[in-house]
Amino acid sequence: MKRFSFCSALSLSLALASVVTGTPAQAKVDPSVMRSAIDTQVMRDWPELEALYKDLHSHPETAFRETRTAGVLAARLKAMGVEVTEGVGKTGLVGIIRNGAGPTVLIRTELDALPMEEKTGLPYASRAQQTNADGKTSFVDHACGHDIHMAWWIGTAKALLAMKGRWHGTVILVGQPAEEVVSGAKAMLDDGLYTRFPKPDFAFSAHIGPSPAGEVTIKQGFTTSASDAVNVTFHGQGAHGSMPDKSIDPVVMGARFVSDVQTVISRQKDPMKFGVITVGAFHAGTAANIIPDTAELGLTLRSYDPAVRETLLKGVKTTADAVAMMSGAPAPDVVHSHGTGSVNNEPALSAQAATMLTMALGKNRVILIPASEPGWTASEDFSEYAEGGKVRSVYFSIGGTSPEVAARLKAEGKPVPVNHSPFFAPDPEVSIKTGVETLTLATLMVAGK
Ligand SMILES: [Zn+2]
Ligand SMILES: [Zn+2]
Numbered sequence: 001m002k003r004f005s006f007c008s009a010l011s012l013s014l015a016l017a018s019v020v021t022g023t024p025a026q027a028k029v030d031p032s033v034m035r036s037a038i039d040t041q042v043m044r045d046w047p048e049l050e051a052l053y054k055d056l057h058s059h060p061e062t063a064f065r066e067t068r069t070a071g072v073l074a075a076r077l078k079a080m081g082v083e084v085t086e087g088v089g090k091t092g093l094v095g096i097i098r099n100g101a102g103p104t105v106l107i108r109t110e111l112d113a114l115p116m117e118e119k120t121g122l123p124y125a126s127r128a129q130q131t132n133a134d135g136k137t138s139f140v141d142h143a144c145g146h147d148i149h150m151a152w153w154i155g156t157a158k159a160l161l162a163m164k165g166r167w168h169g170t171v172i173l174v175g176q177p178a179e180e181v182v183s184g185a186k187a188m189l190d191d192g193l194y195t196r197f198p199k200p201d202f203a204f205s206a207h208i209g210p211s212p213a214g215e216v217t218i219k220q221g222f223t224t225s226a227s228d229a230v231n232v233t234f235h236g237q238g239a240h241g242s243m244p245d246k247s248i249d250p251v252v253m254g255a256r257f258v259s260d261v262q263t264v265i266s267r268q269k270d271p272m273k274f275g276v277i278t279v280g281a282f283h284a285g286t287a288a289n290i291i292p293d294t295a296e297l298g299l300t301l302r303s304y305d306p307a308v309r310e311t312l313l314k315g316v317k318t319t320a321d322a323v324a325m326m327s328g329a330p331a332p333d334v335v336h337s338h339g340t341g342s343v344n345n346e347p348a349l350s351a352q353a354a355t356m357l358t359m360a361l362g363k364n365r366v367i368l369i370p371a372s373e374p375g376w377t378a379s380e381d382f383s384e385y386a387e388g389g390k391v392r393s394v395y396f397s398i399g400g401t402s403p404e405v406a407a408r409l410k411a412e413g414k415p416v417p418v419n420h421s422p423f424f425a426p427d428p429e430v431s432i433k434t435g436v437e438t439l440t441l442a443t444l445m446v447a448g449k
Pocket of ligand 1: 180379419420
């Protein structure tokens with residue numbers, strides 16, 4: 001991906017940005033003064049944040065099982081005097097900091113880890129295991145870095161509490177379960193996140209990644225892809241393998257579907273727009289001489305644009321129906337089991353945040369990628385909080401690889417481990433500090449006084 005260094009003219013006043021975006025409050029915030037106040041607070045809180053991070057790292061829990069994790073965070077928030085509600089969207093939690101009249105700002109962290117084995121060799125590496133739905137045991141690892149996110153989320157709450165005189169309004173701290181299965185945000189919203197608690201005007205979240213530690217990247221516009229899971233079951237008629245005329249062969253239907261469905265990408269989708277259809281699972285049959293009676297296929301669909309997303313979903317259904325009809329089979333089951341839209345960072349708010357962060361952190365640490373550039377193909381359910389743009393939102397990407405680690409890996413001829421790698425091990429101190437700086441500054445940008 002081509003990247004652009006964001007080089008803002010430091011003379012560009014935030015007051016100008018406020019005219020563009022209609023949020024006058026941040027005009028009173030001096031980013032460099034705020035940054036040093038935040039850094040002082042993080043240094044004071046560091047022993048606690050580091051201990052919290054290591055504790056969460058060694059006790060990971062997967063989607064909708066984050067009861068210990070939510071309990072640890074709830075206890076921390078309560079000790080800070082924050083109003084806490086637990087059990088929102090099954091295992092999620094909500095903390096509220098009220099600070100008079102003003103905008104409402106949502107700050108989200110994820111709680112969940114992944115069912116995989118950690119191989120980092122860190123002294124506090126996870127050896128946790130769990131029993132899965134199929135009865136098998138797996139290791140559990142915070143290989144996506146959500147433990148880092150939880151530490152910077154608590155650090156941000158502490159900084160905002162310490163700086164209450166610098167902002168006004170309400171901060172909603174959302175601890176979201178089950179991001180890895182892209183269903184936790186929806187679970188919290190379905191459980192009344194926007195009706196039982198103050199509805200946000202702004203929403204911010206950040207994700208740790210393998211880029212250089214301390215670097216903040218903001219992608220304007222579509223940032224992550226929409227993700228949809230679709231299961232297709234073809235119903236045929238079983239028969240002996242030597243008597244195909246007595247069968248309606250679901251393996252042939254499935255095979256035809258796997259290739260035909262790619263024409264939705266090549267012939268129906270706008271070629272200039274991103275879209276992927278992958279058939280990642282195909283289960284049918286038990287033996288070479290038996291024509292089975294069903295074939296089950298699992299698909300993942302990825303896109304940025306809502307119109308492309310619709311084209312892909314419709315194309316999958318039409319192709320499956322047509323394939324079954326050609327074989328004289330009954331209509332297949334096409335089940336859209338779950339999905340989430342693209343994270344779409346509001347361009348004006350993203351530019352404003354990049355200006356603010358550049359003034360606070362320095363231009364070497366901030367990258368703004370324009371909307372015309374492609375986003376990331378991974379998916380994220382932070383998109384749910386934006387309600388199609390009604391809640392103004394920015395999702396930041398924060399680098400976690402220290403120069404020493406990068407140099408050592410380069411010398412060894414090894415790549416930097418990415419998220420979901422068993423070797424993923426971002427530098428906790430720089431990462432957590434950058435997360436607190438970014439999320440606190442973003443809040444002060446829209447709620448500062
Ligand atoms: Zn992940
Ligand atoms: Zn993640």
